[in-house]
Amino acid sequence: MPLLAIEGLSACYGRLKVLQDVSIDVEKGGVVALIGPSGSGKSTLLRALVGLTKPTSGLVRFGDETIRYDSAASLRAARRRMSIVFQQYNLFQNMTVLRNVTVAPVMVQRRARATVEAEARDVLAKVGLAGKHAAYPDQLSGGQQQRVAIARALMLRPDLLLLDEVTAALDPELVGEVLDTIRTLAAGGMTMIVVSHEMGFVREVADTVVMMDGGKVIEAGTPAELFDHPKTERAGAFMAKVRRP
């Protein structure tokens, strides 16, 4: 049984259909990469999974539990199991790095502050931010802020991590440090859905690549299948464009 099963998921912004009948399975320990042009529905799919955009139809099953997006309790339970990292980091600007990553475990999960802070120091060290506990987000580079955001998501001990174009807002020289962090997570067996435009990286870390366009899944397969032998004309055209130097 997949860890996460998305079945026929649709969503709208007003009259605009932004997700149409999307079905994707995510196996435990697997990395699924969502690729496609801007506006294809990749980020919307991640937002829909965590309930920030309400699905209009379809099912999302986490293990054997179906998430009910109209139920606050069901949504809360789902958000405990999956964490999202946003393109623009979305850190709390009024909190230090340490408080950013500990606020939810302490306040929402009601875990002991001392234990959480000790764990936070470990997680921050893992993402290369050992000396930055007392810094505020505006005192950090974009890459460092994004790694704080990843650490914040990890502190909730999620079963599934959703990464929404986490390198898109970064200067080119800062992209590498964030990708290294994600590589380490993938190697450690973290289940992830990654939206990315870094095709080399996608090919390297993803088990499954899903190409989306116009809110629909166009094609899904292994990186080799999709990058080297796309079956659909649309995927072929997209690959030809992104491969162009």
Added chain:
Amino acid sequence: MDYVLQFGQVAGQVPYLLGGAVVSMELAVISFGLGAVIGLACASLQAYGGRVARGVAGAYVGLFTNTPAFIQIYFLFNGLPEVGVLLPPFAAAAIGLTLVAGAYLAEILRGGFASVRRSEVEAAEVLGMSRLQTIQHVVVPHLLRTLFAPLSGFFIWMVLGSSISALIGVEELTGRAINVSSATLRSIEVFLVAAVIYVGLTIAATALLAGVGRFAFRVRMKVI
């Protein structure tokens, strides 16, 4: 031009003028404090209220930001007695300045509400924080940090603006300076001393606010 500055007579009146400075600060603190309550209520109604509530709050803000404070205070002090409401000068000035402050503070606070980052509220939501936790730990700290400098600036404006109440006979710093000037006929010296006291007052208040802002909200403000 053979005017010779003579501070002798005025020097003896400095304690009296400093007493007026205390009254000026009282007026500023009262009207700012009560005005903040009115401003918060109006800004909340304008941001989250229904059509009628938004209309009432908007009309109040529009009326008091588009008419001179002097007219409003004069109306309270000289107009209301015509309908049987007699207010002492200090009360009329405090009420008038409170109503003006409420309208301007509503505008400042409304700008603060609009600056709350949706992205941070969404992050709090997906981290599982309740609405109350989000307001307490994300929205209010953001507002305090964003609004501290403009609110501090407005408080200083209130300290100086309270001088308008001298025109209805309140014995605050300007009122007392007018009294001393009439008694000594040393207008230049009296108003120079009053100006120095105002400058000292605003520098002290700004320095205090800058200190609070720096340590409590990481806000850097220029004192001079």
